[in-house]
Amino acid sequence: MHIEKRIEKIACLASDTPKARAGLKLLSERYDLVPTDEADALVALGGDGFLLQTVHEHRATGIPIYGMNRGTIGFLLNRFEADGLIERLNMAHRLVLNPLVMTAETVTGQTYSALAFNEVALHRYSQQSANIRVRINERERLKRLICDGIMVATPAGSTAYNLSAHGPIIPLGSNVLALTPVSPFRPRRWNGALLPHSAVVEFTILDPKHRPVGAAADSFEVRDVRKVCVVEDHSRPALVLFDHDHSLEERIFNEQFVH
Known part of the structure; x- marks a missing residue:
């Protein structure tokens, strides 16, 4: 059985907005962030557009990417929360996206x-x-x-x-x-x-x-x-992480059953 490597070291990127930069500052104070090439996971702070940009730029590294919403809609993103980030990353659902x-x-x-x-x-x-x-x-x-x-x-x-x-x-x-x-x-x-x-x-x-x-x-x-x-193309996938209680699949269901 394939066992996923536990995530311990994280890198973080933020879009060029005050909200995203404030989130990066908070995470850098809570965690020992590392460069992308040393990380087990990459956290992207911003909106959906920034997450897509991050996926395009870092897809080839094979590093799982975990987006946290510091934009507006954030359909492809998890909620922003500084506490317990390492455990959230390790419990997250892994989704392979084929471009x-x-x-x-x-x-x-x-x-x-x-x-x-x-x-x-x-x-x-x-x-x-x-x-x-x-x-x-x-x-x-x-x-x-x-x-x-x-x-x-x-x-x-x-x-x-x-x-x-x-x-x-x-x-x-x-x-x-x-x-x-x-x-x-x-x-x-x-x-x-x-x-x-x-x-x-x-x-x-x-x-x-x-x-x-x-x-x-x-x-x-x-x-x-x-x-x-x-x-x-199945030869160039990206690996994206979603919280179990807020998976992309569940969000797709919710879009079809609007309250």
């Missing part, structure tokens, strides 16, 4: 690649709607989608931009992705689809010169794209 890989080709022929733990989203850059062809696993599914944009969202990201665009909330471990349009005009009644997590999704921008479109993988953005490919 999406976006490969985007621009109208000038340049190619960019980036990871997304929430979603890969395409969006229009002009007053005219975007015209996008959608292929899944090398088969054309939508010849021309007229819309403001479209995205592929992970289960962890399904309650973010995807939810605001009326996409489905996806339970963790369901091995599906959400394909969600933003303000679709044609086809009139198409509201998106659920895809197996193994799906290869290709977007081709029709008339990119007069109807320019950008693509974003979390916070990484490329303008004037011609073609975008999205696929899930």
Whole structure:
């Protein structure tokens, strides 16, 4: 049986806000913080955006990341509490997040690649709607989608931009992705689809010169794209920690049963 190494040494990063900096000061007074390369776990203080930034920057180290909310919504974060942090870290639930890989080709022929733990989203850059062809696993599914944009969202990201665009909330471990349009005009009644997590999704921008479109993988953005490919990558996971009494899975359930 695999036994997880006990967490004893912690590093801490904070976003550049007074609230997050105050939290870092408090933790540094309570604990002997170490550099990231010496830590058993990395504590991130800030909002959801800062946690995603931390995951992107430190994913390759394999260090588990534990976010504490010093922002606003904090959907991906645990509550901030200085007491008993070492024990909370050792009791936390470990969740493996597999990112999406976006490969985007621009109208000038340049190619960019980036990871997304929430979603890969395409969006229009002009007053005219975007015209996008959608292929899944090398088969054309939508010849021309007229819309403001479209995205592929992970289960962890399904309650973010995807939810605001009326996409489905996806339970963790369901091995599906959400394909969600933003303000679709044609086809009139198409509201998106659920895809197996193994799906290869290709977007081709029709008339990119007069109807320019950008693509974003979390916070990484490329303008004037011609073609975008999205696929899930299991070779570059991130390990994120959640308190047992406030797990991400439970929060996803709560989003679907609003009181």
